[in-house]
Amino acid sequence: MVILGVDPGLHYCGYAIIQKEGNKATLLNYGYLSLSPSKTVASRLSEIHSFFGDSISKYNITHISFETPFLGKNAQNFLKLGYVRGILYLLAHNHGLIITEFSPREIKQSLTGYGAAGKDQVARVILALFPRMEKPKKEDVTDALAVTLCGLWKHSKSQNC
Amino acid sequence: MVILGVDPGLHYCGYAIIQKEGNKATLLNYGYLSLSPSKTVASRLSEIHSFFGDSISKYNITHISFETPFLGKNAQNFLKLGYVRGILYLLAHNHGLIITEFSPREIKQSLTGYGAAGKDQVARVILALFPRMEKPKKEDVTDALAVTLCGLWKHSKSQNC
Numbered sequence: 548m549v550i551l552g553v554d555p556g557l558h559y560c561g562y563a564i565i566q567k568e569g570n571k572a573t574l575l576n577y578g579y580l581s582l583s584p585s586k587t588v589a590s591r592l593s594e595i596h597s598f599f600g601d602s603i604s605k606y607n608i609t610h611i612s613f614e615t616p617f618l619g620k621n622a623q624n625f626l627k628l629g630y631v632r633g634i635l636y637l638l639a640h641n642h643g644l645i646i647t648e649f650s651p652r653e654i655k656q657s658l659t660g661y662g663a664a665g666k667d668q669v670a671r672v673i674l675a676l677f678p679r680m681e682k683p684k685k686e687d688v689t690d691a692l693a694v695t696l697c698g699l700w701k702h703s704k705s706q707n708c
Numbered sequence: 709m710v711i712l713g714v715d716p717g718l719h720y721c722g723y724a725i726i727q728k729e730g731n732k733a734t735l736l737n738y739g740y741l742s743l744s745p746s747k748t749v750a751s752r753l754s755e756i757h758s759f760f761g762d763s764i765s766k767y768n769i770t771h772i773s774f775e776t777p778f779l780g781k782n783a784q785n786f787l788k789l790g791y792v793r794g795i796l797y798l799l800a801h802n803h804g805l806i807i808t809e810f811s812p813r814e815i816k817q818s819l820t821g822y823g824a825a826g827k828d829q830v831a832r833v834i835l836a837l838f839p840r841m842e843k844p845k846k847e848d849v850t851d852a853l854a855v856t857l858c859g860l861w862k863h864s865k866s867q868n869c
Contacts, residue, residue, distance in 0.1 A: 588797055589807060590801050592798050593798055593802055616787065618786075618787075622779040625783070625786070626786065626789075626793075627790070628787075629788070629789070629793070631794065632787075632790070632791060633753055633790060633792065633794030633795050634798060636749055636753045637757055639750050640748070641754055646750060
């Protein structure tokens with residue numbers, strides 16, 4: 548099982564890739580795709596499609612995991628999140644990936660034991676779990692790592708997420 | 709200029725394709741893609757991607773036109789519309805299409821002269837403009853024809869939409 552977790556966005560798109568073999572989990576890659584706001588939405592979506600399409604092939608990804616969005620104050624941002632999710636669904640289908648989605652509350656609950664935890668609390672747990680990892684510069688990366696771990700745990704059945 | 713207009717949806721996806729040569733506009737194709745609600749969202753998005761990708765190549769489409777969505781009562785439907793729009797943006801970018809978007813009000817105003825017109829009024833104008841066309845079974849088709857005409861008029865500069 549190789550799982551890709553994504554924190555979708557049209558400006559920064561965080562991601563993490565974890566491989567599970569037996570009881571051993573290896574963090575293969577993590578980071579964020581930075582998309583210039585000066586480019587069109589269509590061009591950025593195409594970049595996201597190419598980048599994750601290449602990653603899926605390169606790492607032989609079998610599972611994908613992402614957060615279910617909620618409608619915040621800005622309906623346009625919610626819609627844009629929909630664009631990115633549409634691209635991820637398309638990639639998942641075309642590469643035969645198993646999709647798992649988690650609510651923000653489920654992710655926080657699973658990582659910290661507290662469903663209303665702050666982003667910094669989630670980040671601290673992530674850093675404790677990966678002690679050799681440098682602190683990511685962007686919350687998008689820790690968010691992506693969190694949702695990847697939830698996917699991993701769900702499929703490993705070692706912990707509910 | 710060959711323009712594709714789409715009324716996006718995850719159940720019915722209306723479309724129309726109009727070719728413009730000089731002063732002559734020809735309706736090349738119109739209809740709707742019917743997507744089974746029993747299939748996964750990912751699978752339906754992949755169907756939409758394949759169908760419109762094939763249509764773009766088959767008809768040498770150069771322009772794409774669609775409606776800007778507004779947030780209605782159902783945030784989940786709004787998000788799903790985002791998925792389909794994400795796919796259309798991706799296709800537009802990858803095939804080098806010129807994108808034009810219109811608000812529902814602009815479309816109604818342009819077709820009927822009245823921005824708050826009902827769907828039936830828009831349909832009547834469409835049928836008057838294409839007298840040899842049979843009345844489409846779905847409003848998704850007349851909506852797609854309306855947004856295609858708006859795109860055509862905008863680029864032809866013969867009428868504001």
